[in-house]
């Protein structure tokens with residue numbers, strides 16, 4: 001089983017303000033699931049990926065793939081495939097030549113080029129020069145390159161960037177399939193709701209530190225409060241009754257007489273309104289989105305509370 005292990009990893013960049021891009025970071029990325037790697041701009045996601053791939057040296061700590069540093073892997077492209085910068089391919093080459101070059105220089109069979117071109121839907125553009133590729137096509141080419149060695153581990157930095165809606169559906173399916181095949185899949189993103197559509201697990205960074213290492217569902221439950229949406233024929237009495245019971249009531253944005261009650265369940269509100277004889281036309285639990293939970297966690301940068309899960 002090939003996991004990514006980051007232990008006490010720290011990276012300081014020399015400069016005017018010696019900043020810690022990564023600060024004492026420890027987490028493990030497990031095989032067989034998609035791990036979403038989240039955090040605001042500058043949180044340290046790309047730096048962490050670069051350190052795992054041996055593209056940068058850590059100030060302290062270790063990053064290993066299957067227990068070994070990247071530099072010690074015998075056939076790196078067959079162990080880990082990465083998409084870091086979709087602009088990295090040479091613009092005057094065709095997509096196919098770019099992949100052929102990568103395959104030849106890494107001792108990979110040429111048939112893999114056709115396989116990954118088919119996998120990423122790039123066959124029609126394979127003989128065109130990369131300079132004419134759209135951002136979405138460059139992303140697909142970067143993903144094709146990552147898949148070339150049929151690796152057990154994939155690390156993709158914002159793979160959905162520039163993809164059209166069809167491309168987004170495609171990448172979701174691809175990520176799910178790669179995980180179902182038992183591969184280790186780490187995917188960074190800014191888009192929380194998007195990440196929830198494909199990730200099983202989350203690693204969240206803030207200012208280079210670990211904020212959360214949890215299953216997606218547990219993350220939402222831990223960081224969002226229950227709330228209920230209720231529509232009534234007697235809003236004045238409903239509001240007064242709920243406030244008297246200590247619930248926070250705010251008017252719902254639809255302006256059609258629906259109220260949102262924070263920190264309550266539909267059962268609780270149903271019981272109260274039945275007891276008080278307040279007519280209720282609608283009553284529903286609302287699920288807080290991952291976006292809300294994520295913002296709640298990262299907005300308070302001072303509160304670096306770590307929610308970790310033993311693995």
Ligand SMILES: Nc1ncnc2c1ncn2[C@@H]1O[C@H](COP(=O)(O)OP(=O)(O)OP(=O)(O)O)[C@@H](O)[C@H]1O
Pocket residue numbers: 013014015019020021039040041042043044045046047048
């Ligand atoms: N080569 C470098 N020299 C100096 N500082 C750097 C360098 N690379 C990154 N940093 C700094 O390290 C911090 C982390 O950046 P990083 O790119 O890893 O974050 P990120 O989470 O990937 O952000 P984004 O989502 O914006 O890509 C930032 O403050 C950034 O300015």
